[in-house]
Amino acid sequence: MGLIDRLFGKGRRAAGARAAEVRGDLPRAVELFVEAEQPEEAARVVLLRAEAETDARARLQLFTQAASLAPKELEVGREARRKRATLLLVLAGDAALSAVARHDVIRAALELEEIGDAAKAAEAYALAGDKEGEARALAAAGDVEGLELLLSMEQHRERSERALNEKAADVDVLIASGRRREALEALEVLAAASPTDGTLRERVSALRSRRALGPLLPLEIAGERFTVALGEEIVIGRTEGALQVPSAAVSRQHLRIERAGGKIVVKDLESRNGTQLRGVKLAGAISIHEGLELKLGREVPLRVAPSRRFEGAVDVDVAGQRYVAPLGVAKVPGTDWEIVTGPDGWVELRAPVSAPAYLGEVELHHAATLLT
Numbered sequence: 001m002g003l004i005d006r007l008f009g010k011g012r013r014a015a016g017a018r019a020a021e022v023r024g025d026l027p028r029a030v031e032l033f034v035e036a037e038q039p040e041e042a043a044r045v046v047l048l049r050a051e052a053e054t055d056a057r058a059r060l061q062l063f064t065q066a067a068s069l070a071p072k073e074l075e076v077g078r079e080a081r082r083k084r085a086t087l088l089l090v091l092a093g094d095a096a097l098s099a100v101a102r103h104d105v106i107r108a109a110l111e112l113e114e115i116g117d118a119a120k121a122a123e124a125y126a127l128a129g130d131k132e133g134e135a136r137a138l139a140a141a142g143d144v145e146g147l148e149l150l151l152s153m154e155q156h157r158e159r160s161e162r163a164l165n166e167k168a169a170d171v172d173v174l175i176a177s178g179r180r181r182e183a184l185e186a187l188e189v190l191a192a193a194s195p196t197d198g199t200l201r202e203r204v205s206a207l208r209s210r211r212a213l214g215p216l217l218p219l220e221i222a223g224e225r226f227t228v229a230l231g232e233e234i235v236i237g238r239t240e241g242a243l244q245v246p247s248a249a250v251s252r253q254h255l256r257i258e259r260a261g262g263k264i265v266v267k268d269l270e271s272r273n274g275t276q277l278r279g280v281k282l283a284g285a286i287s288i289h290e291g292l293e294l295k296l297g298r299e300v301p302l303r304v305a306p307s308r309r310f311e312g313a314v315d316v317d318v319a320g321q322r323y324v325a326p327l328g329v330a331k332v333p334g335t336d337w338e339i340v341t342g343p344d345g346w347v348e349l350r351a352p353v354s355a356p357a358y359l360g361e362v363e364l365h366h367a368a369t370l371l372t
Helices: 003-022 026-035 039-052 056-069 075-092 099-114 118-128 131-141 144-176 180-193 198-209
Strands: 216-221 224-229 234-237 255-260 263-268 275-277 285-287 292-296 300-306 314-318 321-325 338-341 347-350 367-369
Touching: 003 026, 003 039, 026 039, 039 056, 039 075, 056 075, 075 099, 075 118, 099 118, 099 131, 118 131, 131 144, 144 180, 180 198, 180 367, 234 314, 263 300
Parallel strands: 224 321
Antiparallel strands: 216 224, 234 255, 255 263, 263 285, 275 292, 292 300, 300 314, 314 321, 338 347, 347 367
16 A cells, blocks of 8 residues: 555544544544544543543543553643543542552552642552652642641651550560560550551450460479369359369259368258269268269269379369369469469469569569460
């Protein structure tokens, strides 16, 4: 095809494109303008289609098409890019951005910067949380007041972050030294002051879930693991008491182990099926002496004997489980330390100032709250 034919062919296609535009066939007009090598006209018609489109996602695709057709240096190209970037910001909204949405918003901000709309670019960077980009765009827009406000807010945020980190470090010291109750209170205050900080909420939840709460406390001493049943008395029952035995033969509250008159005694709590000693039903309290082997409700074996682990305590074997019951203050063997239940149920290790407890190389508080 000769030069004249090509020129006339382009002219015919351009004329056909204008005719298609007049009769409302915009897709055909775009196609013919592209064939006529008039991309700016094709982009202009695509923008017309976009303005008439009611679906935001479809409109975004048309803006993208227009931006790809028109040369960047032409006004129609800049307009297409501006409209695409602006619509991206509208679609992003004010909610927290996903990683993909944040990438799109930053791309829109860069495009707005490139076409010279620095003020709108600053809004986009702010939405994406890109403070450096926002400051650059505000400076380019000549928005001195906005730039000063941003810098002031950033300084305040950095000071608040430093203060929070210092307080978090204080919490770490409290936890390491055994003052976990104070650490939990401090974390709760910090979380309340920073409701959007998910890390603080997680730390509060994690520490709260690790509290060693009575009456049952798993311990390991000298490599031996066992469970201590804390309290002045121990009640065994099907659904109530420190030691619960899921057996139909056992009453809701079946038997109590306690100190009375300087002795350790067991007493049936008027249970439905009773407590038997060598087949004879217990009536009233009976001392354990060197040890007792009983049956709860004629079925569940129970053995109570002086403890070989804790001085003055008893070992309780019931339904295949073994417990140590101090029936008062639990003294850790070979030390002056005591295990007690605090007023809030949090178990504490209490040590005299003259014989402190250590966790590694860290000296624990004299009333260290324990963690599981």
